[in-house]
Amino acid sequence: MTDNTIDLIKASATHSSVLEAIHGDGFPAPWSAESFSGLLEQPNVHGWIAVSPEPCGFILSRTVADEAEILTMAVAGPHRCMGLGRRLLDNAIHHMKQTGAKTCHLEVAADNHTAHSLYAGAGFTETGRRRGYYRRSDVAVDALVMSKTVCETR
Numbered sequence: 001m002t003d004n005t006i007d008l009i010k011a012s013a014t015h016s017s018v019l020e021a022i023h024g025d026g027f028p029a030p031w032s033a034e035s036f037s038g039l040l041e042q043p044n045v046h047g048w049i050a051v052s053p054e055p056c057g058f059i060l061s062r063t064v065a066d067e068a069e070i071l072t073m074a075v076a077g078p079h080r081c082m083g084l085g086r087r088l089l090d091n092a093i094h095h096m097k098q099t100g101a102k103t104c105h106l107e108v109a110a111d112n113h114t115a116h117s118l119y120a121g122a123g124f125t126e127t128g129r130r131r132g133y134y135r136r137s138d139v140a141v142d143a144l145v146m147s148k149t150v151c152e153t154r
Contacts, residue, residue: 006084008091011047011058013037018055019047019074026074028136036060039071048091050075050084059088061096061104068101068150073115085118093122097151104150109134110142124148 011019016036024030039045044064050057057075061068070092075084096104106124108115124146132140 006050006052006056006087008048008050008088011040011049011060013040015047015049015055015058016040018049019058019060022055022058022076023072023074025076031072045071046092046095048088050079050088052079057084057088059092061092063096063099063101066100066102068096068099068104070104070106081114085115086122089118089122093148093150100151102149102151103147105145105147107133107143107145110144116144116146119146119148122148 013036016033019036020030020033023036039060039062040047042062045060045062047058047060049055055076056079057073059073060071062071063069070089073085073088075088093104104124105127106119107130108119110116110129125148126144127147128145130143130145133143134141
């Protein structure tokens with residue numbers, strides 16, 4: 001898979017089942033189609049789906065005033081570690097800048113080293129920790145809160 005074989009399309013509530021399937025491939029407690037539909041019906045939530053030619057990844061973000069947040073991102077197993085996550089993230093950050101966001105925040109499981117590396121490589125730094133935020137069977141996993149300045153104030 002090369003970068004030019006992937007299209008990014010705007011996600012809408014009609015894509016909720018596709019997002020649920022991709023999310024379920026990457027998370028132990030995936031979100032439901034209804035959850036995705038409800039989010040994408042909100043005017044301040046934006047999402048993009050990577051298609052190559054089938055849907056293979058997505059990102060959802062929310063912008064309120066000058067603050068943005070990555071809500072979730074997932075890449076289907078066979079498409080991981082090929083730069084798709086970075087392309088989705090860069091696209092979302094570009095959109096945040098266009099909508100006036102100054103800062104972007106996200107939470108990532110402390111044991112998700114691949115995602116942490118992706119976010120750190122994109123300029124996010126750890127700004128906090130939520131102890132025991134995620135549940136994995138009988139194990140609690142911390143959430144790392146990460147932030148990045150996406151647009152400098154003038």
